[in-house]
Amino acid sequence: MEKQNVTIYDVARESGVSMATVSRVLNGNSNVRQATKEKVLKVIDDLDYRPNAVARGLASKKTTTVGVIIPDVTDGYFSSLARGIDDIATMYKYNIILANSDDNPDKEASVLNTLLSKQVDGIIFMGNEINDDLRADFKRSDCPIVLAGSVDINNSVPSVNIDYADAVKNETERLIKNGNSRIAFASGSMKQDVNKEYRLKGYVSALENNGIKFDEKLVFETKGTYEDGYDLAERIINDKITAAVATNDELAAGILNGMTDRGVSVPQDFELFTSNNTKLAKMMRPQLSSITQPLYDIGAVAMRLLTKIMNKEEIDNRYVVLGYEIVERDSTK
Amino acid sequence: MEKQNVTIYDVARESGVSMATVSRVLNGNSNVRQATKEKVLKVIDDLDYRPNAVARGLASKKTTTVGVIIPDVTDGYFSSLARGIDDIATMYKYNIILANSDDNPDKEASVLNTLLSKQVDGIIFMGNEINDDLRADFKRSDCPIVLAGSVDINNSVPSVNIDYADAVKNETERLIKNGNSRIAFASGSMKQDVNKEYRLKGYVSALENNGIKFDEKLVFETKGTYEDGYDLAERIINDKITAAVATNDELAAGILNGMTDRGVSVPQDFELFTSNNTKLAKMMRPQLSSITQPLYDIGAVAMRLLTKIMNKEEIDNRYVVLGYEIVERDSTK
DNA sequence: AAACATATTGAAAGCGCTATGAAAACAAAC
DNA sequence: GTTTGTTTTCATAGCGCTTTCAATATGTTT
Numbered sequence: 235m236e237k238q239n240v241t242i243y244d245v246a247r248e249s250g251v252s253m254a255t256v257s258r259v260l261n262g263n264s265n266v267r268q269a270t271k272e273k274v275l276k277v278i279d280d281l282d283y284r285p286n287a288v289a290r291g292l293a294s295k296k297t298t299t300v301g302v303i304i305p306d307v308t309d310g311y312f313s314s315l316a317r318g319i320d321d322i323a324t325m326y327k328y329n330i331i332l333a334n335s336d337d338n339p340d341k342e343a344s345v346l347n348t349l350l351s352k353q354v355d356g357i358i359f360m361g362n363e364i365n366d367d368l369r370a371d372f373k374r375s376d377c378p379i380v381l382a383g384s385v386d387i388n389n390s391v392p393s394v395n396i397d398y399a400d401a402v403k404n405e406t407e408r409l410i411k412n413g414n415s416r417i418a419f420a421s422g423s424m425k426q427d428v429n430k431e432y433r434l435k436g437y438v439s440a441l442e443n444n445g446i447k448f449d450e451k452l453v454f455e456t457k458g459t460y461e462d463g464y465d466l467a468e469r470i471i472n473d474k475i476t477a478a479v480a481t482n483d484e485l486a487a488g489i490l491n492g493m494t495d496r497g498v499s500v501p502q503d504f505e506l507f508t509s510n511n512t513k514l515a516k517m518m519r520p521q522l523s524s525i526t527q528p529l530y531d532i533g534a535v536a537m538r539l540l541t542k543i544m545n546k547e548e549i550d551n552r553y554v555v556l557g558y559e560i561v562e563r564d565s566t567k
Numbered sequence: 568m569e570k571q572n573v574t575i576y577d578v579a580r581e582s583g584v585s586m587a588t589v590s591r592v593l594n595g596n597s598n599v600r601q602a603t604k605e606k607v608l609k610v611i612d613d614l615d616y617r618p619n620a621v622a623r624g625l626a627s628k629k630t631t632t633v634g635v636i637i638p639d640v641t642d643g644y645f646s647s648l649a650r651g652i653d654d655i656a657t658m659y660k661y662n663i664i665l666a667n668s669d670d671n672p673d674k675e676a677s678v679l680n681t682l683l684s685k686q687v688d689g690i691i692f693m694g695n696e697i698n699d700d701l702r703a704d705f706k707r708s709d710c711p712i713v714l715a716g717s718v719d720i721n722n723s724v725p726s727v728n729i730d731y732a733d734a735v736k737n738e739t740e741r742l743i744k745n746g747n748s749r750i751a752f753a754s755g756s757m758k759q760d761v762n763k764e765y766r767l768k769g770y771v772s773a774l775e776n777n778g779i780k781f782d783e784k785l786v787f788e789t790k791g792t793y794e795d796g797y798d799l800a801e802r803i804i805n806d807k808i809t810a811a812v813a814t815n816d817e818l819a820a821g822i823l824n825g826m827t828d829r830g831v832s833v834p835q836d837f838e839l840f841t842s843n844n845t846k847l848a849k850m851m852r853p854q855l856s857s858i859t860q861p862l863y864d865i866g867a868v869a870m871r872l873l874t875k876i877m878n879k880e881e882i883d884n885r886y887v888v889l890g891y892e893i894v895e896r897d898s899t900k
Numbered sequence: 901a902a903a904c905a906t907a908t909t910g911a912a913a914g915c916g917c918t919a920t921g922a923a924a925a926c927a928a929a930c
Numbered sequence: 931g932t933t934t935g936t937t938t939t940c941a942t943a944g945c946g947c948t949t950t951c952a953a954t955a956t957g958t959t960t
Contacts, residue, residue: 242946254911254912255908255909260947270908284683284684286625287681287685287686288624288625288686288947290947290948291621291947292621292946292947293946293949299685306650313640316640316641317641329664329685330666331662331663332649332664333663334657350617352620460850513793514847517793518852576917586940586941587919588939588940590919598938618917619916622916622918622945625915626944627919628945
């Protein structure tokens with residue numbers, strides 16, 4: 235009836251040693267005679283003893299748990315990162331407390347607080363808008379934090395990303411080479427620095443490098459959903475736009491279907507690049523050309539970086555930029 | 568430099584009361600004079616005190632944390648459930664430790680153990696194969712457990728699902744009404760009871776009700792990936808099959824694209840139903856007809872059920888079956 | 901065999917909080 | 931003013947583990 239009855243004290247008594255010794259064998263401490271170790275191990279097995287991680291956490295001030303703040307697990311981009319995070323965490327014997335924030339600053343702050351009160355050893359943060367309040371909370375927290383697939387324009391926190399500006403610039407230039415001059419920049423929220431400060435600038439610089447005047451009207455800000463993209467297609471058609479760069483895959487999927495459903499042939503009459511290469515990109519017809527981000531790796535590297543920080547190891551580079559590639563599939567010529 | 572310095576003892580001293588009183592105001596206990604309460608609250612605020620949940624967990628034997636075992640966060644079906652789980656968990660002040668299992672029994676067992684050692688108050692389990700070992704582990708754990716979107720043929724654990732057999736039967740019958748007689752059952756692993764014991768039986772019973780002889784050759788077992796579906800299309804064409812029921816959306820997406828890419832018109836020459844109605848279903852062209860499962864709700868209800876069990880409330884129904892619907896989109900006539 | 905170094909073990913003090921029984925403070929009733 | 935009944939508060943004993951520091955056992959060197 236009772237929960238978790240057998241304690242370290244019980245196995246100490248049963249095996250005729252002190253708690254300290256049991257604790258040592260539990261933690262793989264070297265200074266235990268082989269014979270003693272085996273004796274204790276046997277009792278542990280006999281009693282089906284399972285150490286209480288909460289007590290351990292209190293005593294050692296380490297919980298082997300890290301917090302993961304994610305906008306929405308349902309989003310393919312972030313869930314891929316999360317998977318990389320969890321795999322590496324598991325590899326290093328950490329567990330993950332996962333909390334959805336909906337990119338909502340209040341929820342982020344609140345969740346951050348509860349994670350801290352739960353004494354997590356570190357935090358991986360994913361989110362699209364990092365403002366001064368959040369930065370201040372990070373600083374105050376005195377807890378190792380790493381951003382995964384999320385930019386902080388101030389670089390106030392270690393992070394793992396790709397070069398978003400360069401990637402979009404690259405895409406845009408390919409579109410230009412293919413003969414397009416009216417190229418839309420179909421974006422998620424411009425409140426997000428990744429869009430405003432990186433992707434948009436990459437887009438603009440590609441234009442400038444090729445002598446095309448930047449036209450503000452070709453920048454479309456949306457909330458980034460599939461439906462947004464679908465509706466946007468209409469405006470794209472009306473504006474006689476011949477190509478677009480989308481900042482996320484669901485948005486791109488919407489644009490693509492929106493164009494096709496309205497009778498536009500892709501890529502003959504309209505070319506489209508997207509940015510995340512989630513599974514979706516290959517499932518669309520025509521298949522979406524895209525930046526291929528190493529999503530799993532971004533998460534994995536972020537978690538690995540976090541372990542180093544938690545261990546107070548030497549870090550050579552706190553702002554990791556992973557490589558990306560571009561796959562041209564069937565939504566571009 | 569130091570971590571988490573200010574303790575309940577500090578605020579007790581500063582406000583001139585005992586720890587017990589501080590603890591009371593922290594936990595909203597009624598028996599505290601208003602004046603005392605305010606005094607303490609002020610000190611808490613001044614000192615920026617944040618209760619240590621680990622210590623609290625050790626003392627109270629409650630961690631306000633539940634474990635969530637999930638095959639893969641990256642899978643749209645399960646991540647939707649997870650979202651429902653997290654939202655309700657948050658509502659009830661619980662956090663979630665999320666662990667990926669890849670449907671691998673060893674990982675499941677291992678993860679279950681670490682969750683128990685972390686003293687989670689309860690567990691939500693998602694997984695496609697529940698075998699005797701796992702059932703035994705559940706039983707031994709003496710920890711409230713609820714299955715979400717996952718069937719246990721033995722009903723040894725409370726669960727929340729839809730009636731998978733009925734749903735597939737329903738789909739199959741519609742396909743029959745549309746004039747198909749060679750209907751494929753495109754399934755994920757048959758080791759999964761949801762496929763073998765529920766969906767397949769629904770399929771078979773629809774056939775029988777309509778005087779169509781069950782043909783084993785029309786049952787295609789795969790691992791359920793997009794690629795599996797894509798490849799399967801070839802066999803479907805060769806076998807002169809005119810319709811199919813797929814057990815998950817990615818598989819269906821693969822079949823659909825595989826058929827279309829090979830020149831088959833859907834739904835004119837081939838009809839297709841899928842089972843989960845993830846976002847994907849609407850993004851495909853033609854759009855996939857599907858069972859619409861209330862994924863978010865399944866997660867939410869499972870979590871709600873778990874809170875009741877954790878609180879030892881009276882439960883009227885431990886095996887919740889939510890309703891489903893069928894949307895006919897463009898992959899069926 | 902004495903003297904020292906080293907490898908093993910044990911005792912006990914926390915870690916920061918909750919919860920319990922007893923004491924103190926306050927109120928109402930006599 | 932005393933008694934009785936409530937409220938409010940305190941002191942303190944854990945929760946199950948880690949982690950010194952000191953004690954003991956073992957081994958090595960002369």
